Amino acid sequence: MNDVLLAIGTRKGLFLGRSGGRGGWDLTGPHFPMQAVYSVGIDTRGDRPRLLAGADSSHWGPSVFRSDDLGAAWHEPAEPAVKFPEGTGTSLERVWQLQPAGPDEPGVVYAGTQPGALFRSEDGGETFAFVRSLWDHPQRPEWGEGFGGQAVHTVVTDPRDPRALMVAVSSGGVYRSADGGESWEPSNSGLKAEFLPDQYPEFGQCVHKIARDPVDPDRLYLQNHGGVYRSDDGGTHWTEIGKDLPADFGFAVTVHPRRGGVVYVFPASDGSDRYPPEYRCRVFRTEDAGATWEERCAGLPGEPHYGVVLRDALRTDDADPAGVYFGNRNGEVYASADEGESWRQIARHLPDVLCVRAAVIG
Template sequence: MTTLLAIGTAKGLFLATSDDGRRSWQVSGVHFPMTGVYSVAMDKRRPTPRLLAGVTSSHFGPSVATSDDLGASWQEPAEPPVAFPDGTGSSLERVWQLTPGAADEPGVVYAGTQPSALFRSVDGGISYELVRPLWDHPHRTQWDAGFGGQAIHTVLPHPADPAQILVAMSTGGVYRTADAGASWRPQNTGIRAYFMPDEWPEFGQCVHKVARDAADAERLYAQNHHGVYRSTDGGLSWQSIADGLPGDFGFPIVAHPRRGGTIYTFPLVADRERFPVDRRCRVFRSTDAGDTWQPLTDGLPTGPFYPAVLRDAMCVDDADPAGVYFGTRSGEVYASRDEGDSWSLVAAHLPDVLCVRAAEV
């Protein structure tokens, strides 16, 4: 079985493959040179997996490209497939997230964008339509831009109920629909926004990433702008799980693909000091849903380490045992073939890594 690792960077897309159980990697590229690749998805609901890439060119603007031959060739439409309708007064800046829908909706793909909006495709990601009720939400005028822009960066369809979809944005927080997008409610109770006059608002939090537990679809994990949280009721309420971490600031949070309660994150010092805590390269893993945390360092750099890991620059694959991957802002990509117990270098000297996605293909 081949493992494919897609690495989106500020200057294009790189593809790494391993045919020996993820012991060694061959890196190819660059696809879409001098183009920011902010999102990648691997849609395995098809007989041949489809790759989707959210690309942003400084000359031609943002678009979504697709490949049905594992990246050997790419199709990019002449007109951007994700576009705001006339009358919205907005234009697309970039596609931050591409997420295949539920297993029983084989054509559905979601796109989270900047400015904060959700688009839905029913043809496998070839064309998209704005989810208008979220765009027309009365809170939207109060959603503000975070340091990286004002965008929906997380889209989590419910695995057992396609009518339930959770999104997260920075800033704005977590919102959820239970009626296939017809209405949306904020789901931020318990998440702190220290930078606001009311530190516990209904909405407005700067949530950096949300992940869903593999065994319990109602259990969610959130990495916030200062704060790491768990919800056991589908996002209705959140509790801190930051105790045991060296810092509560960071960007990614990733859930194991099969084992409930196992999650990964990469802590940084603070919003004003975006370096790894103690200048050490450490992934932290919890196997009890955030009650306790363990640093994972075997095979990672031991000297002073300064790069950050962005919100979508950490992922897991679907192999057994699961692979864990992360890329840094200084262009290194690391992989673990044993669920984080040990690590090896996949690539170095790449451009700023914006996102990674991996799967057996």
């Protein structure tokens, strides 16, 4: 098997793991010590992988760094890569998402930010242009703030059409573009906003994460603030599919890289505690697009467990069989080399884990 790279963004830096067979891991770091790393991208479209990291220094502020040698050296542009234009009346607080586009656009990377905005790079993440059409959307001034702030935290591209984009906003809901980001429309039919007087509004939902099915691109999965949902028509309509889960709250959802209908979630209790239900560390997997769910916890802690998994901290790699990874707010990272059937702890005592990414690198 080729090497797998695992990137772990934490409250106090970035840690990188590398494994030749996913049996043992060599962990390095922290890169960017004392900086919160909310977003990581592993771009494998070129001749060599490029790593992107959205780091936030309490002294210097947020920035986007890049590395073309697997983290041996990092480069920060002389001018901010992501910057709000004059006249917007705001400034960058955080980069929540760094998402490479598809192979048809080898230099394109999207950045989702707080305040809620979208940026597009055409040079692999070295510079980014402001997508003004989303910022100027007439509904944007009415977007609320999630517990983590108001942000565009998820960008979903379409393998069939580089002009088709989807973003998730806390708390604005889902928005789609069919013309490369020139115009946007809300796409929230069927999504509940239990905290609003009108619980099924046109926009304003607190969407936590979206993932696209690898076989049927019209099928999407969504973890909401209350409910796991599926769309079979590209996001036009959403249907709840999480009734068999122990809690309808959670932050993360991810999909198998090749098998359609295989989805992973890590539920959490809503309300003031936000711990795993029954204080049990469990990943739930469906193999039938949400018709049924089964817990997958072999090798995970059996004693009471309190670590919750944030929206970008549950991911798969593109190996065969697929690896599944998650990190929690206790600073623990777990890996499965058999698509979630069994797990082992590969890191502990890290700072609060904010995001995880994994990819085969050669």
